[in-house]
Amino acid sequence: MERLASDAIALRLQSVRKTFPGGVEAVAGVSLDIKAGEFLAILGPSGCGKSTLLRLIAGLDSPTGGSVELSDKLERGRIAYVFQDAHLLPWRNVLRNVALPLELLGIPKQKRLASAREALERVGLGDALRRYPAQLSGGMKMRVSLARAMVVEPRILLMDEPFAALDEITRQALDEQLRNLWLKERMTVLFVTHSTAEAAFLADRAVVLTRRPGRVVTDIAVDLPVERTGPLRATAQFAGVIRLLYEALTKGGA
Amino acid sequence: MTRKQRFVSTVLPPVVVLILATAGLELAVRIFQIQPFLLPAPSRVAGALWKYRDELAISLWTTAQAALIGFVASAVFGILLAIPLSAWPLARRAFYPYTVFFQTVPIIAIAPLLVIWINPGLESTATCAFVVSVFPVIANTLTGMLSTDPALVDLFRLYDAGAWARLWKLRLPSAIPSIMTGLRIAAGLAVIGTVVGEFFVGLLGEAEGLGVRIVAANKVGKTDLLFAAVLMASLLGLAMFAGVNLAAKLLLRHWHASEKDT
Numbered sequence: 001m002e003r004l005a006s007d008a009i010a011l012r013l014q015s016v017r018k019t020f021p022g023g024v025e026a027v028a029g030v031s032l033d034i035k036a037g038e039f040l041a042i043l044g045p046s047g048c049g050k051s052t053l054l055r056l057i058a059g060l061d062s063p064t065g066g067s068v069e070l071s072d073k074l075e076r077g078r079i080a081y082v083f084q085d086a087h088l089l090p091w092r093n094v095l096r097n098v099a100l101p102l103e104l105l106g107i108p109k110q111k112r113l114a115s116a117r118e119a120l121e122r123v124g125l126g127d128a129l130r131r132y133p134a135q136l137s138g139g140m141k142m143r144v145s146l147a148r149a150m151v152v153e154p155r156i157l158l159m160d161e162p163f164a165a166l167d168e169i170t171r172q173a174l175d176e177q178l179r180n181l182w183l184k185e186r187m188t189v190l191f192v193t194h195s196t197a198e199a200a201f202l203a204d205r206a207v208v209l210t211r212r213p214g215r216v217v218t219d220i221a222v223d224l225p226v227e228r229t230g231p232l233r234a235t236a237q238f239a240g241v242i243r244l245l246y247e248a249l250t251k252g253g254a
Numbered sequence: 255m256t257r258k259q260r261f262v263s264t265v266l267p268p269v270v271v272l273i274l275a276t277a278g279l280e281l282a283v284r285i286f287q288i289q290p291f292l293l294p295a296p297s298r299v300a301g302a303l304w305k306y307r308d309e310l311a312i313s314l315w316t317t318a319q320a321a322l323i324g325f326v327a328s329a330v331f332g333i334l335l336a337i338p339l340s341a342w343p344l345a346r347r348a349f350y351p352y353t354v355f356f357q358t359v360p361i362i363a364i365a366p367l368l369v370i371w372i373n374p375g376l377e378s379t380a381t382c383a384f385v386v387s388v389f390p391v392i393a394n395t396l397t398g399m400l401s402t403d404p405a406l407v408d409l410f411r412l413y414d415a416g417a418w419a420r421l422w423k424l425r426l427p428s429a430i431p432s433i434m435t436g437l438r439i440a441a442g443l444a445v446i447g448t449v450v451g452e453f454f455v456g457l458l459g460e461a462e463g464l465g466v467r468i469v470a471a472n473k474v475g476k477t478d479l480l481f482a483a484v485l486m487a488s489l490l491g492l493a494m495f496a497g498v499n500l501a502a503k504l505l506l507r508h509w510h511a512s513e514k515d516t
Contacts, residue, residue, distance in 0.1 A: 083405045091509060
């Protein structure tokens with residue numbers, strides 16, 4: 001992984017390729033510049049290599065071609081990853097689950113528990129610290145997972161269809177909460193989804209990938225107000241963005 | 255359901271089965287006038303239990319010690335061996351086939367040798383218990399540690415967790431449910447292993463454990479005493495199983511919503 005000199009660009013992908021042993025080509029030459037503080041949605045059909053792309057950016061896997069370059073300013077541990085399901089440790093309570101990343105990074109106990117408490121406050125779970133994952137609803141688990149990502153004060157937040165398993169109402173509430181968190185923190189977010197509505201509501205920019213092997217077909221600026229709340233979903237402007245995304249997705253072979 | 259109702263609905267069905275089966279056996283033995291040395295009626299077994307209570311208590315204590323030592327050794331050794339096997343695929347390939355060997359060994363065949371090699375007594379019977387009960391611990395611990403949630407493994411990698419943190423904070427705790435399954439199986443097997451070992455210890459004149467009692471009772475046709483000793487051995491296995499269950503309940507009380515206290 002190389003480092004970028006510029007501050008304005010958080011992340012640069014140059015002809016990134018990933019072919020798995022056995023010959024499955026997941027990503028075929030993706031080039032993207034992602035600005036610092038940008039909320040980017042990555043939209044595409046199932047199996048278009050969206051998850052692979054996030055794993056490459058997180059450094060959990062290495063590309064077979066091209067390069068992933070991160071900003072110089074990015075310190076260790078400041079990339080966070082939110083998975084499709086909450087993936088909490090069932091033997092730890094909510095507070096200790098959220099403190100885990102800081103614990104692994106070697107932050108002292110008092111400090112990491114204070115940070116975890118604060119992160120849980122931010123996702124509205126300040127009163128559930130001592131509960132265990134088995135006692136939480138799906139939406140609450142996902143919020144704990146989000147708090148676990150936020151606790152490291154990430155500069156880059158990678159989200160892999162995080163709300164896909166939730167019901168529509170919970171999902172919309174979490175979308176709104178995430179957008180507000182981003183407005184306050186202004187971290188760079190890469191949000192993978194296959195929902196055009198979710199991409200439209202959350203992102204300022206959306207890229208559409210083709211079916212496997214993934215390639216960028218369209219790069220769309222989402223022209224919507226910065227502050228977004230529920231009623232926006234019913235506007236013609238919102239419908240217009242969704243139509244734009246839908247057309248791009250269809251063109252991509254979805 | 256209240257606590258009381260739940261207790262009744264879980265305890266009552268097996269108790270009813272027990273009473274019916276005992277009564278049926280008693281009746282059958284009396285009606286068909288089966289010879290007591292072939293099949294003693296439950297009332298006769300109960301009589302033997304009372305009559306030989308002092309000897310049986312000593313035997314039970316002897317067997318319990320050996321079974322417990324063998325079981326604890328299996329638990330410690332099995333888990334400690336599974337840790338390196340789970341971490342290194344090469345070690346797994348090299349050693350795992352030989353751990354399977356422990357399971358396939360017919361204990362009845364090697365028990366007499368163990369008794370001669372080691373010493374007729376506690377050491378050899380505990381070793382028999384260990385030999386038959388160690389494999390389920392190794393196999394289940396290994397399965398548990400190898401099926402750690404891959405997303406969590408990624409999460410640990412993302413934050414540069416070292417091998418030690420991965421083991422203590424992820425792999426080992428993830429494996430607890432599987433480890434408990436292994437220990438449940440091992441608890442019953444440890445008692446069987448001990449009793450088999452004692453068969454041969456008995457031949458060498460050390461008259462103590464339940465297995466020794468069983469062999470002796472068989473020789474002289476005291477089938478009621480034999481059944482009484484078998485019953486004690488089964489109850490011992492059951493008690494050890496219940497102990498593991500209790501430990502599992504305490505360790506896993508937060509894991510499942512169903513096991514949380516109400």
